[in-house]
Amino acid sequence: MTSSSVNNPDLLFKPGLLRNQGNRLLTSIACLFAVIAIIPLIAVIAYVLFKGFAFLRPAMFFELPPVPGQDMGGGIGNAFVGTFIVTGLSCLFAIPIGVGGGIYLSEYGGNNRFSEFIRFGTNVLAGVPSIIAGVFIYGLIVSSRILFGSTFSAVAGGLALAVLMLPTIIKTTDEGLKLVPQELRWGALGVGASKFVTTAKVVVPSAIAPIATGVVLGIARSAGETAPLIFTAFFSPYWPDGLLEPMATMSVMIFNYAIMPYEAQVQLAWAASFVLVVMILTMNLLARWISSFAQR
Amino acid sequence: MAASGTDSLYKLRHRPPSDKLVDTGFRNLVMILALMVALILLGIFLVVGGQAWQAMQAFGINFVFSSTWDPVRDVYGAFTAIYGTLLTSLLALVFAVPLGVGTAIFLTEDFIGARVRSVISNMVELLAAIPSVVLGLWAIFVLEPFIRPVLQFIHNVLGWIPFFSTNPSGPGVMPAVLILTVMLLPIITAISRDSLNQVPGDLRQAAYGVGATRWTAIMKVMIPAAISGIIGGIMLALGRAMGETMAVTMIIGNQTTFNISWFAPGNTIASLIANQFGEAGDLQMSALMYAAFVLMIITFFVNVLAQWIVKRLALKYD
Numbered sequence: 001m002t003s004s005s006v007n008n009p010d011l012l013f014k015p016g017l018l019r020n021q022g023n024r025l026l027t028s029i030a031c032l033f034a035v036i037a038i039i040p041l042i043a044v045i046a047y048v049l050f051k052g053f054a055f056l057r058p059a060m061f062f063e064l065p066p067v068p069g070q071d072m073g074g075g076i077g078n079a080f081v082g083t084f085i086v087t088g089l090s091c092l093f094a095i096p097i098g099v100g101g102g103i104y105l106s107e108y109g110g111n112n113r114f115s116e117f118i119r120f121g122t123n124v125l126a127g128v129p130s131i132i133a134g135v136f137i138y139g140l141i142v143s144s145r146i147l148f149g150s151t152f153s154a155v156a157g158g159l160a161l162a163v164l165m166l167p168t169i170i171k172t173t174d175e176g177l178k179l180v181p182q183e184l185r186w187g188a189l190g191v192g193a194s195k196f197v198t199t200a201k202v203v204v205p206s207a208i209a210p211i212a213t214g215v216v217l218g219i220a221r222s223a224g225e226t227a228p229l230i231f232t233a234f235f236s237p238y239w240p241d242g243l244l245e246p247m248a249t250m251s252v253m254i255f256n257y258a259i260m261p262y263e264a265q266v267q268l269a270w271a272a273s274f275v276l277v278v279m280i281l282t283m284n285l286l287a288r289w290i291s292s293f294a295q296r
Numbered sequence: 297m298a299a300s301g302t303d304s305l306y307k308l309r310h311r312p313p314s315d316k317l318v319d320t321g322f323r324n325l326v327m328i329l330a331l332m333v334a335l336i337l338l339g340i341f342l343v344v345g346g347q348a349w350q351a352m353q354a355f356g357i358n359f360v361f362s363s364t365w366d367p368v369r370d371v372y373g374a375f376t377a378i379y380g381t382l383l384t385s386l387l388a389l390v391f392a393v394p395l396g397v398g399t400a401i402f403l404t405e406d407f408i409g410a411r412v413r414s415v416i417s418n419m420v421e422l423l424a425a426i427p428s429v430v431l432g433l434w435a436i437f438v439l440e441p442f443i444r445p446v447l448q449f450i451h452n453v454l455g456w457i458p459f460f461s462t463n464p465s466g467p468g469v470m471p472a473v474l475i476l477t478v479m480l481l482p483i484i485t486a487i488s489r490d491s492l493n494q495v496p497g498d499l500r501q502a503a504y505g506v507g508a509t510r511w512t513a514i515m516k517v518m519i520p521a522a523i524s525g526i527i528g529g530i531m532l533a534l535g536r537a538m539g540e541t542m543a544v545t546m547i548i549g550n551q552t553t554f555n556i557s558w559f560a561p562g563n564t565i566a567s568l569i570a571n572q573f574g575e576a577g578d579l580q581m582s583a584l585m586y587a588a589f590v591l592m593i594i595t596f597f598v599n600v601l602a603q604w605i606v607k608r609l610a611l612k613y614d
Contacts, residue, residue, distance in 0.1 A: 019509050026511045031407065033398030037485065038416060040478045041423045044434050048426075100329030108323055109330070120603075121333045127532075127599030128592070129539020131566045132340060135573070135588050139343040163336060170333065194315045196322045224427025227541035227566070231573050251429050255542060258433045266437075273430045284425045 045277075052274025055267040065237055065253070065268055072264045076272045078239050079253040082154070083276070085240055086233050086249050087223045089158025094165040094222075095215060101166075102173025102211070107199050119174070126167035133163040134228035142232060150244035157233025157247065161225055165218035172214025176207040213291040220283035224276060226251035250276045340592070348589045351582035359586055365552035365568075367576075372583035374565065376554045378590060381564040384469060384544065385537035388476035393530055395477075396484030400526075401514060403485070404492040417489065424482035432546030435475040440466065440547060443474065447559055462557035467549035469562040475543045480533040487532065491525025492518060524609035531602030535595045541566040565591040 014020065063075025101118065109115025137160040142151050180203050188198040204211070226249075234246040235256055241247075250272040257265035257272075311319075351359065355372060362373025399420070403413050447464035454460045464470070495518055503513035519526070549561020550571045565587045576584055 019512070023509045023511050026514075027407065030398050030402045030405075033395050034402035034416075037395040037399040037481050038419075040439075041420065041481065043438070044426060044431060044478065045419075045423065047434055047438055048430055097329045097332050100326045101333060104323075104326035104330040108326060115330070118330045118333050121337050123603055124596060124599060125333060125337055127535045127539075127595055127602075128340065129541070129566060129595055131539065131541040131569055132344065132588055132592050135347075135569065135585060136340045136343050138573075139347045139585070140339065143347075163340075166333065166336070170330075194311060194319050196315075196319045199322070220425055224425070224429070226427065226429040227570060230570060251427060251542075254429045254433055255546065258429075258436055258546060269433055273433055276427060277430055280425050280427065281422055284422055 048273050052270045055271045079248040079250045082247040082249045086157045090161035093162035098166050098169025099173050101170045105174040106177035122167045122170050131227040133160045134231050138231040152234035152246040153244045154247040157229045160228035160232045161222040165222045168218040169214050173211050176210025180207050209293040213287045216287040220280045226255050344589050348585035351586040363554040370579050374587045377563045377565045377568040380562045387473045391477040392480040396481050397488050399485045400488035403489050420482045420485050429542040432543035435547040440471045458556045459558045462560040464559040469558045472544045472548040476537050483533045487529025488526045491522035495521040524606050528602050528606035535598040541570050545570045
């Protein structure tokens with residue numbers, strides 16, 4: 001009985017059938033697409049890491065860029081420091097607003113109309129092109145000289161980056177807090193804690209891993225942004241000279257130097273790319289490492 | 297009101313005023329912080345719109361359809377840039393969607409071992425984090441010289457088609473499209489992969505059970521079930537492509553005159569702004585803000601449409 005059904009020719013796999021040939025064809029197309037998609041991705045990483053590393057010297061972190069067209073050598077010291085300062089400033093603006101807004105959405109707003117509107121707004125803000133954030137801060141702060149009469153400044157750059165970081169931080173905070181079990185809140189309220197104490201001492205600490213993940217991802221994104229900085233923090237070939245002065249960053253340096261016809265500047269652009277990419281990839285790995293705690 | 301014996305107990309149930317103050321104060325604080333999102337959005341709209349007002353009055357709606365960009369006579373029209381924005385992002389999608397969705401299928405099926413797949417998956421995600429200015433640098437020095445012979449060949453064979461009618465020489469629309477494709481691939485792949493992974497395994501087993509081949513199951517069951525996420529991801533990528541500035545500015549050539557050929561230098565709204573903002577005169581600055589306003593409106597609609605599609609097409613399997 002069984003053997004006869006196994007030997008039934010209608011039940012055997014026939015590679016020649018149209019459907020099986022089509023199957024093989026589509027499988028090979030998918031493999032081909034995957035290979036085509038992965039090649040440029042690997043090429044970018046490999047090229048930036050190898051070529052950038054080849055131009056990198058440890059002394060570069062302590063030297064200023066050379067005068068274009070005059071001498072070789074020089075370094076990316078001012079841009080390296082500037083990236084930290086401008087990104088740090090953007091954290092100063094974006095983290096309190098982002099975490100606070102996320103706490104409101106999850107703990108107080110729930111699903112009322114106002115918080116749904118803010119969630120929609122967060123999604124819209126996440127889709128705002130980065131250059132729009134730049135022209136917004138330019139119009140608001142740089143051209144109006146509202147900050148003590150200064151025009152291009154590190155603070156303006158930080159604000160522009162904060163606009164881009166904000167949606168990431170709000171979303172991850174909101175979603176991280178929603179994952180906290182309701183029983184924890186009830187337990188805290190039940191033993192007499194006020195809503196503020198419940199939120200600050202119980203709910204937020206137990207969601208700290210997803211919140212930190214969002215913050216690190218936000219920082220990683222903003223550290224590499226260039227478009228919002230070219231009209232806000234601008235560029236400067238000198239060491240940082242105060243927060244209300246123009247400040248060099250590695251991303252703007254790459255942009256400015258990549259199109260210069262001088263070998264020294266192009267080499268600095270590659271070196272800065274290497275440093276920037278290593279920093280950003282490290283932060284992304286850090287974010288993954290942190291979020292692995294959340295899943296325990 | 298209560299009996300005197302239980303009075304003290306009732307008192308315990310009331311919070312001290314300081315507690316209440318902190319409670320309401322904190323609630324109002326975080327509410328104001330949440331409100332900041334709305335204020336920033338409103339601010340972007342008002343500031344960009346306000347700065348564009350002068351150009352809006354000077355050129356009206358004609359700004360969108362005129363391809364004259366003449367700082368000498370102070371006459372501005374953004375058609376070239378708007379056309380460039382739409383052309384580069386849509387062409388980049390044409391390349392990136394099949395490659396990205398194909399890769400996502402490849403990563404969610406068991407063609408190769410789970411270990412290799414997760415390595416590729418992680419790499420794709422890390423690549424989404426590469427700054428666009430670095431991709432621009434790579435495009436200038438590696439991609440463009442590498443593909444120029446290919447474009448030259450296409451020009452020689454198909455040069456009679458207007459789109460290929462210019463001799464490829466350095467920066468141009470096509471290299472910009474290709475670097476945009478590289479930028480969009482990780483986004484589309486990651487989102488499509490997640491959507492395909494979320495389709496319940498029962499559906500696939502049921503499809504195999506009624507005799508579907510692997511690809512019938514993928515095409516007729518898996519992809520339709522994941523389509524809301526996939527299309528949402530594509531729309532998100534489209535929004536990203538239209539607003540992308542640095543990589544495109546560095547490789548597109550920044551030509552303000554209109555040219556139908558894809559091999560000639562071109563322009564997008566974002567690259568126009570990035571390129572001319574620094575040394576713009578009064579009306580020119582306002583015209584650039586007008587262009588920024590147009591870009592904002594386009595990306596706004598694409599993003600809202602993306603959210604709507606995800607909600608509308610989402611199939612529920614609970």
